[in-house]
Amino acid sequence: MTHKTDFKKEIDAYHASKGRYEIVDVPDLRYLMIDGHGDPNTSSAFGKATEALYPLAYKLKFASKQALGRDYVVMPLEGLWWAEDMDAFTASRDKSRWDWTLMIMVPDWVDHEMFAAATEQVAAKKCPQRLHEVRLETLSEGTCVQTLHIGSFDSEAEVLARMHHDFIPEHGLRMVGKHHEIYLSDFRKTAPERLRTILRQPVTAHTLAPRS
Template identity: 75%
Template sequence: MTSRTDFKKTLDAYQARQGRFRVVDVPDMRYLMIDGHGDPNTSSAFSEAVEALYPVAYKLKFASKRDLGRDYVVPPLEGLWWAEDMAAFTVARDKSRWDWTLMLMVPDWIDQTMVSTAVEQTRARNRPARLDEVRLETLSEGRCVQTLHVGSFDDEANVLAHLHHEVIPGHGFRMVGTHHEIYLSDFRRVAPAKHRTILRQPVTIEGAPGV
């Protein structure tokens, strides 16, 4: 019987605890990605991105189990978030100004040919509106600081402000890269008060060149 890998349990990058800010060195990871802009609560582009990513991800999972004998749990949805003025996250929370990339991680044994096949299989069956925008890309974050937030997304502001203005400079770091969220709970099915979200920020040593 084929064993099934659960990356939430086996990858150190998916480990976080509420109230603790942890420095972690994240390896390069490969994702199915789609970009977008605007309020995730009201933007059709956001829901359409989710609807395009998951069918491809599950077809990859089934192909991996069938053809390679390597089964795994489809990892949690993740998102990169940014705005021209990052105060839109920690102060104003003006979601209409947010840019984002939604992502689902794929194992390193999945190649572009498998992804292209999964996209074509999805197209033949139900053709999600944004299917043609799904891409496979490597994300290189390196050293990061992360914590677990439990509760509504709208309650993240104070945690992020503490992370950005106290924890990160307190460790002699400065922020680089893009704010990253990992949704350990399915926000389509779990009550907001019970959402479990890893909040991650890539960093570099203060004074070092950054991206």
């Protein structure tokens, strides 16, 4: 029987605790990625993005098992989120201003040749509308602050405000990169109050400008 790797258990950065902000070092990871803009609740692009990602993620899993003898659990959906004014996440919650990249992590042995072959196979069977917008890319986040949020997405604002305005500056850090969410629950099937989401923010050491 082929061993099945679960990277959620293997990679420390996929572990987080509710009510606790932690500083973690995230390794470079490879993802299927697709971009979009606007409110995920009303944007048709968001739904079509997930429709493109999942078939490709499963096709790569089966290709890895059959061709390489390396099986793994398909990873959860993740998202990078940003806006010109990051208070759009913690104050106004104006989702129409949000930009996003939806992602599913794949093992580092999935190369561009495997990705291209899997894309062709998915397209030949039932081609999702946004399939050819998906790319394979490595994300480098490095040092991050993260916590586990349990509850609806709209109840994240207070947790993020404490992260952005209290924990990060109090630890001599400043925000860089994009807000990152890891959806440990399937939000299509889970009640909002039971959703489990890792909230992550890349950071760097805060450096003071030299005195003149």
